Amino acid sequence: MMLSVNDLRLQRGGKAVLHGIDLQVPPGEVTALLGANGAGKSSTVMAIGGALPxxxxxxxxxxxxxxxQRPERVRALGVAVVPEGHRVLGDLSVLDNLRAAAxxxxxxxxxxxxxxxxAVFPELRVKLALPARSLSGGQKQMVCIAQALIGKPRYLAIDELSLGLAPTVVKRLVEVVQQVAREGVGVLLIEQFTTVALAVSSRAYVLERGxxxxxxxxxxxxxxxxxxHSSYLAAA
Incomplete structure (x- = not known):
């Protein structure tokens, strides 16, 4: 059993952005989804999470x-999504961000x-009382991943894990992704650094113009x- 996408077609703003894609995310493995900007990676993740029809x-x-299904039903079925952009509830404390996800x-x-x-992100313990907006980009991404993990999902989709983050932070987040997969969670990873994504994943998919x-x-x-190289050149 796994997370399966079959013949996925999707429009945004009246324009077709996905043209019948298929992919599978097995449990206990990292699966990479790669491609240039505009290839349809984020649309795929948003569709999986119930945010796009x-x-x-x-x-x-x-x-x-x-x-x-609505996003809350998707989460109830065991699939959690970390959207692109380190999105936290900035006016709430870090602790309240975590509680809100629970x-x-x-x-x-x-x-x-x-x-x-x-226990996964002990770095956040000293930040619990601070407003989430005061965190660094890497710390916000940790909060976002922690929010996704708090419901103990069986599958986790992460959109642009390392976007805008320092290499040391990326290394730390990659360690968490690997740990989560070892514990049996299937991870779909979108990552701008293809060498990182291919180093931690078992299977890979490349999207080109949907x-x-x-x-x-x-x-x-x-x-x-x-x-x-060809897929990124085609997008350019």
Whole structure:
């Protein structure tokens, strides 16, 4: 069983942006989704998370349909999304950001859930009382990933993990992604640094103008750099 996207078609602003793509995210592995800006990567993630309606195709997780579901139902079915842009509730404290992400849990479990994500990101403990807007970009991304993990998802989609972040922060976040996968979570990773994405993933997909240009092992894609080169040149 896995997270499956089949013949996904999608329009934004009346324009077709995805033209029948297929991908699969197995549990316990990192799957990379690569491509130039405008290739359709973020649209794919938003569709998986229930934030964009489909014009065709199916999205399923372990036999349950995600397409047509609201984001909260998608999360309840075990799929969490970290959108691009380090989006936090800036006026709330870091602790309240984490608590807000745990609203679907029974009240008695919230404190334990917060403790569990703080074990993943101990750096956030000293920031709990601060407004989230005061954090660095890397710390905000940690909060966003912690919010996604707090509901114990079986699948996690992360859009642009390292965008705008320092290499040391990227290394730290990659370690967390690998840890999460080792614990059995299937991770769909969108990452601007293709070398990073291919180093941590088992399978990779390359989107080019809303169509799948490559689907295969990350090892194969590493050995065929002309595929990525061609897709980025096509976008330019």
């Amino acid at each position: 489909l014009t065709g195709g199916r999205i399923e997780v372990e036999g349950n349909a995600l397409h047509g 609203t679907a849990l029974p009240a008695a479990r919230v404190a334990d859930a917060v403790e569990q994500v703080l 169509r799948m240009a490559f689907a295969g092992s990350s090892q194969e894609l590493r050995s065929r750099p002309e595929i990525l």
